[in-house]
Amino acid sequence: MGFYSPTIVICPSSFFTHLASKSSFPTRPFFPPKTKCFSKKFHVACSTSPSDPILVKAARGDPVNRPPAWMMRQAGRYMAVYRKLAERYPSFRERSETTDLIVEISLQPWEAFHPDGVIIFSDILTPLPAFGVPFDIEEVRGPVIQSPIYSEEGLKSLHPIDLEKLHFVGESLRILRQEVGGNTAVLGFVGAPWTIATYIVEGGTTRTYTTIKTMCHTAPHVLRALLSHLTRAISDYIVFQVESGAHCIQIFDSWGGQLPPDMWERWSRPYIEEIASIVKNKCPQTPLVLYINGNGGLLERMKGTGVDVIGLDWTVDMEDGRKRLGKEVSVQGNVDPACLFSPLPALTEEIERVVKCAGQRGHILNLGHGVLVGTPEEAVAHFFEVARSLKFDTLYQNQTVDSKLVV
16 A cells, blocks of 8 residues: 554653654432452453444444434533533543543433433543643643653653553443443544644644644654554553443544545554554454544545444535445444534434435444534434434335335
């Protein structure tokens, strides 16, 4: 393919070897006592079972009778119950790094709307301190990394991921798995190496990505070492989430779409491939979902990374996306989040259109991006009600009848 194949680097000394070579929500009555993060492993997450949740079956391309549905950012500020909780706990770090709060927030949309997937309330930057990159979240600026890494000297601060420092993630996933039962999938997630690297190199959020894009040309060996370290850490973090109870993992390469396709081939794809390879070796039946914001120019390239599901943003037509990706890969999405501000009949029509274009196998209904702040909760409830009401037999039988009437 002509792209760089990463060397996995897992400790500071290895870096230089590499370089030298080039609420008002009711409080839940009881949470199990906190235990060591390796106290219980859900080995069933690494094997196929007829009793798997419908979302997991659809991710694998198994036959299902309706499209399973969840939403990116389905827990958050659009919900009144979340806003009230956030008033009591104003620190996002506290909300996303305290087991009881993580579980409570993660379950808020499940209690209200009964989606087919409950995603842990967390952040793609959460694991950074566990491998040597402390960060803060400021109210206006968002994430801030005080010591960006863009030199060999900066690499010295990195170390293998310490999963004990992420005990709250493991504890939360175990509790969520117990709370939702067997019919709803528990979802974990991570950031892709390139996306995480943008924060580490730029020192936080950026609109231009000029520092890291320049680094691709001025210090490629440093960037490759950083990406390789992130690849190992993220792979370990995914396996940790699966062993803690996650049925499925979504990889967010949120800023991969900011790269030209040829640069994405070099600076993002090989590291995602490496992650998929490592995880599939340890948990071969755990579906991996890859989502890139602005992925219209990358679909065919995303297909070959080894993931099971490609998330489509709302700028890609679902029918076109299906044709471009082929039947062997499942898809997720891709209702425009702005449709949730439309009249409910219009929202129903768009959901049905997306589902019909996606087909009867290998589709997880979702938005093409996260739920927008200010989205009416009534619309979110309607989204899931419509999803549950759709039955493939009826939907496609009606579609056939309509086609005959047109002829």
